[in-house]
Amino acid sequence: MTPDPRDLLFRSLADPTRRALFERLCRDGEQTVGVLTAHAGISQPAVSKHLGVLKRAGLVRDRHQGRQTHYSALPGALAPLIDWTSQMAGFWEGRFDRLEDLLKRMDQ
Amino acid sequence: MTPDPRDLLFRSLADPTRRALFERLCRDGEQTVGVLTAHAGISQPAVSKHLGVLKRAGLVRDRHQGRQTHYSALPGALAPLIDWTSQMAGFWEGRFDRLEDLLKRMDQ
DNA sequence: TTGATTCATAGACCATTGGTTATGGATCAT
DNA sequence: ATGATCCATAACCAATGGTCTATGAATCAA
Numbered sequence: 001m002t003p004d005p006r007d008l009l010f011r012s013l014a015d016p017t018r019r020a021l022f023e024r025l026c027r028d029g030e031q032t033v034g035v036l037t038a039h040a041g042i043s044q045p046a047v048s049k050h051l052g053v054l055k056r057a058g059l060v061r062d063r064h065q066g067r068q069t070h071y072s073a074l075p076g077a078l079a080p081l082i083d084w085t086s087q088m089a090g091f092w093e094g095r096f097d098r099l100e101d102l103l104k105r106m107d108q
Numbered sequence: 109m110t111p112d113p114r115d116l117l118f119r120s121l122a123d124p125t126r127r128a129l130f131e132r133l134c135r136d137g138e139q140t141v142g143v144l145t146a147h148a149g150i151s152q153p154a155v156s157k158h159l160g161v162l163k164r165a166g167l168v169r170d171r172h173q174g175r176q177t178h179y180s181a182l183p184g185a186l187a188p189l190i191d192w193t194s195q196m197a198g199f200w201e202g203r204f205d206r207l208e209d210l211l212k213r214m215d216q
Numbered sequence: 217t218t219g220a221t222t223c224a225t226a227g228a229c230c231a232t233t234g235g236t237t238a239t240g241g242a243t244c245a246t
Numbered sequence: 247a248t249g250a251t252c253c254a255t256a257a258c259c260a261a262t263g264g265t266c267t268a269t270g271a272a273t274c275a276a
Contacts, residue, residue, distance in 0.1 A: 007124055014122035015264080016115055019192075026199040033223060046265055048224055067222045067273040075200045078193050085186050091134040092183045123234080141253060154235060156254055175243040175252045 005058075006080050012057035013081075017042065018050045022059055025073035032068045113166075114188050120165035121189075125150065126158045130167055133181035140176045 013019055021036060033051065037044045051071055054060040058077040063070045121127055129144060141159065145152045159179055162168040166185040171178045 004124065006127075010118070010122045010127070014118045016112065017264085019114075019118070023196065023199070026196045027203070029203050034221095037223095042264085043266060044223070045225080045267085049264080052224085064223095069223060073196075073200065075196050078196060081189070082193055085190055088131065088134045088181075088183050088186060091131070092181065095135070095137050125234085142251090145253095150234090151236065152253070153237085153255080157234080160254085172253095175241095177253060 006084060008057045009059070009077070009081055012053050012059060015050070017046075018054055021047070021050055022054060022073060025060060025071060026075055030063070030070045030072040032070055034068065036071065114192060116165045117167070117185070117189055120161050120167060123158070123161075125154075126162055129155070129158055130162060130181060133168060133179060134183055138171070138178045138180040140178055142176065144179065 013022070017040065021040065024036065024039065025031060033044065033047060036051070037047045040047050051060060051062070055062060055071075058074060060071050060073055063072070121130070125148065129148065132144065132147065133139060141152065141155060144159070145155045148155050159168060159170070163170060163179075166182060168179050168181055171180070
């Protein structure tokens with residue numbers, strides 16, 4: 001059972017709170033856990049847990065400075081997601097092409 | 109609390125079995141529940157349930173013919189997902205630009 | 217050193233979810 | 247009409263997930 005890296009990505013982004021955290025980090029850059037907690041509307045441990053999930057998915061990284069932890073987004077980790085959607089669209093187009101071929105052959 | 113359409117999408121695609129079903133429909137086109145079940149490795153009711161979730165997310169549609177139900181993919185429903193990832197990347201680039209501006213101003 | 221602050225981890229709790237079996241409604245074949 | 251097939255729904259169960267409070271480790275300030 002190779003743990004599909006896509007799976008971690010999709011599951012991490014399935015939660016709206018986590019998407020909001022990631023979105024904030026993308027938009028406003030590096031933030032401490034305290035600042036993120038102040039805007040998240042949930043407890044600090046909950047925020048830490050969400051950040052842990054995002055980190056394990058490679059979507060964020062942390063930097064320790066004194067007693068605070070700064071988190072920042074790594075939007076490059078979204079690549080597999082983009083690849084997958086492209087692939088789905090590609091399958092679709094490919095299927096359509098084959099249908100055109102079929103119709104073309106039937107036309108003769 | 110308006111139910112974010114993105115939320116339905118992300119949550120629907122968070123499950124590997126559902127992604128596999130959707131992928132199969134994208135790749136091979138319309139399929140009956142029976143055929144999908146034969147390849148899914150889970151029970152028919154489980155497949156039906158997953159298809160229901162995908163349908164509510166707008167990712168598939170169903171067509172009834174006799175006693176079978178044919179499902180097909182609607183990959184256009186992936187658009188909000190693509191938009192979101194683009195927006196995240198956009199935030200990132202914007203942030204970088206603003207940083208450049210800041211450095212430029214500091215340089216003077 | 218003592219106390220306050222910042223964050224992560226542990227444990228408990230509740231809702232959600234993904235799976236099962238059982239069943240029923242339609243449709244087709246005989 | 248009878249039986250078989252296809253699918254959806256219902257009822258249930260185990261596991262997962264998101265939240266909280268409590269606590270501890272590390273750092274900073276006094």
